[in-house]
Amino acid sequence: MDIFETINNRRSIRRFKDESVPKTDLEKIVDAGRMAATGSNRQPWDFIVVTEKAMIKQFTISGAWIVQAAAVIVVVMDPDSRWWVEDGSAAIQNMLLACTGLGYGACWVEGDVLPHEDLFRSLLNIPPNKNVLAMLPIGIASETPAPTKKPLEQVLHWDKY
Ligand SMILES: Cc1cc2nc3c(=O)[nH]c(=O)nc-3n(C[C@H](O)[C@H](O)[C@H](O)COP(=O)(O)O)c2cc1C
Secondary structure, eight states, rough: OOOHHHHHHBBBBOOOOOOOOOOHHHHHHHHHHSSSOGGOOOOOOOEEEEEEHHHHHHHGGGGGGGOOOEEEEEEEEEETSHHHHHHHHHHHHHHHHHHHHHHHHEOOBBBBTTTGGHHHHHTTTTTSSSSEEEEEEEEEEEEEOOOOOHHHHHHHHSSOO
């Protein structure tokens, strides 16, 4: 898949087949996150890869559908860095594209995670000075949602707004 095909094919996937994702692919996905742009090269991130079903079940507080995921990557950030949200977001987008490129579905889950940050901190032994930015449930997609994007001509401005 070329880069533009990967970008265009990426969708938020919330339905997965009951199939596992090999550890080598999960490593490749996290490696794509690690390679993201990062303010002042601080790299203020850690990635927790969860494959234990019992733990993944506990994540359903952020969405019942998450139980279907073969793996969940939890993105942990150091808020000491001024750019921690931007850096984490860049890493997440890289990982979502890596998932698409490798043939997996995934979803950026943040809004449904933040209200439960303390629970995830305690479940996953995350230090109190680190923030949970998002989690990415990953698996083989069993849905193919259509994109619902604004048309290019609505958002592209040449020379002036
Ligand atoms: C910052 C951010 C937070 C998000 N939080 C959630 C979430 O909590 N739960 C969820 O199901 N999807 C979440 N999403 C996924 C969006 O709903 C999805 O990206 C959007 O509907 C566009 O669909 P697409 O990703 O298929 O293009 C989030 C996406 C972003 C970028």
